[in-house]
Amino acid sequence: MHRSGLIELEAVLAVARRGSFRAAAAELGMSTSAISNAIAALETRLRTRLFNRTTRSVALTEAGQQFVVRISPALGEINGAMDEVNSQRQTPTGTLRINSSVGAARMIFAPLVLEFLRRHSDMKVDIVTEARLVDIVADGFDAGIRLEESVPRDMIAVPIGPDLRMVAVASPGYFAQHAKPLVPGDLMAHDCIRMRLSHGGIYRWELERHGEALELDVQGPLILDEATMMVDAAREGFGIAFVSEWNAADDLATGRLIRVLEDWSPYFPGLRLYYPGHRHVPPGLRAFVDLIREVNEARVSKGQDGSAIGPQNFSSN
Structure with missing residues (x-):
C-alpha cells in the first residue's frame, strides 16, 4: 500500500x-x-x-x-x-499482502481470510500464490504462509491449525483391479501419481512407522505439480496418489477414495504464518495473527487438535 x-x-x-x-x-x-x-x-x-x-x-x-x-x-x-x-486506531485499515503456496492458501481461505474480512470491513487482503519460496521482505509482502520446514529461521512463525500428514489414496475402481499395497515396497508394483516439486525435482514419497523412515522413488503414468489434480486423477482410477489428508478428506469421507498404508503416514508440523520480527507489526497483520490464535485455541478446546484443517474446525462461532 x-x-x-x-x-x-x-x-x-x-x-x-x-x-x-x-x-x-x-x-x-x-x-x-x-x-x-x-x-x-x-x-x-x-x-x-x-x-x-x-x-x-x-x-x-x-x-x-x-x-x-x-x-x-x-x-x-x-x-x-x-x-x-x-496502530493506535481501533479499527485496522489498509491492505494485508500475503505470499503463500496454492495448497496453503486453499486451506486457510474460507476459515481465516474470509472470516478476517467479515470482522474488519476496512481491510483488504491481497494473496499471491506461487510454488517457489520468495523473500517476503524484498518482494513487499507483510507475511508468508508455508509449511514449518520451509519457514526462514529469522522469521516469527505462528502455527495455523493442527499438524498435517500425507496419505496414500486410490479409487475403489483401481483397487478392484490391483491388490492393495500392504507394505511400502508393494508401491513399486503400482501406478503412482507422482509430484513435481517447485525446484523441478520429483518428490520421493516419505513414509515412516515406529521410527523407521523410507523414501520411495515410485513410478506411474502422471507427474503433476498441484494436489487437486492429483486427487482428481486418483479419483478417476489412474493410480495411487500421495497427498495431504486435507486435500483428500471429502473423497475419503464419501468413499470415492480409499486410503492404504495408513500406519506409514505419520503427522508432521503443519502450516505457519511468518513475518519479520525486526519490523513494526502493522495493525492488519496483528489482527490476522490474533484471529489465527483465537481459532487455534477454539479448536484445541473442542478436542480437535489432531484433526485436519477445515471450516468446521476454524469456526469463530
Whole structure:
C-alpha cells in the first residue's frame, strides 16, 4: 500500500525490487503509467536518470543504485512511524499482502481470510500464490504462509491449525483391479501419481512407522505439480496418489477414495504464518495473527487438535 507524499520514492524502491514497472504497479495498487510518470517526474527534478529502460528490461543506473541504498532505510523508518501511529486506531485499515503456496492458501481461505474480512470491513487482503519460496521482505509482502520446514529461521512463525500428514489414496475402481499395497515396497508394483516439486525435482514419497523412515522413488503414468489434480486423477482410477489428508478428506469421507498404508503416514508440523520480527507489526497483520490464535485455541478446546484443517474446525462461532 503506497503512502501519500512518498509515492515517488516508493515507486523507485518497488521497481528496483521487482525489476519491472508492471510488477511494481501491481504491488503498489497503481497503474503502470502512474508508476512511470512518478519516476520520470522524480528523475526530472533530480536531473539524473535512475533506471536504464529497454523494451525487455529495467535496471538501476549507478546513480539509481546509490539512491536506493540511501532512501531505503529512511523510507522504512518513515513507514514504521506511520504504522505506529496508525496502530493506535481501533479499527485496522489498509491492505494485508500475503505470499503463500496454492495448497496453503486453499486451506486457510474460507476459515481465516474470509472470516478476517467479515470482522474488519476496512481491510483488504491481497494473496499471491506461487510454488517457489520468495523473500517476503524484498518482494513487499507483510507475511508468508508455508509449511514449518520451509519457514526462514529469522522469521516469527505462528502455527495455523493442527499438524498435517500425507496419505496414500486410490479409487475403489483401481483397487478392484490391483491388490492393495500392504507394505511400502508393494508401491513399486503400482501406478503412482507422482509430484513435481517447485525446484523441478520429483518428490520421493516419505513414509515412516515406529521410527523407521523410507523414501520411495515410485513410478506411474502422471507427474503433476498441484494436489487437486492429483486427487482428481486418483479419483478417476489412474493410480495411487500421495497427498495431504486435507486435500483428500471429502473423497475419503464419501468413499470415492480409499486410503492404504495408513500406519506409514505419520503427522508432521503443519502450516505457519511468518513475518519479520525486526519490523513494526502493522495493525492488519496483528489482527490476522490474533484471529489465527483465537481459532487455534477454539479448536484445541473442542478436542480437535489432531484433526485436519477445515471450516468446521476454524469456526469463530
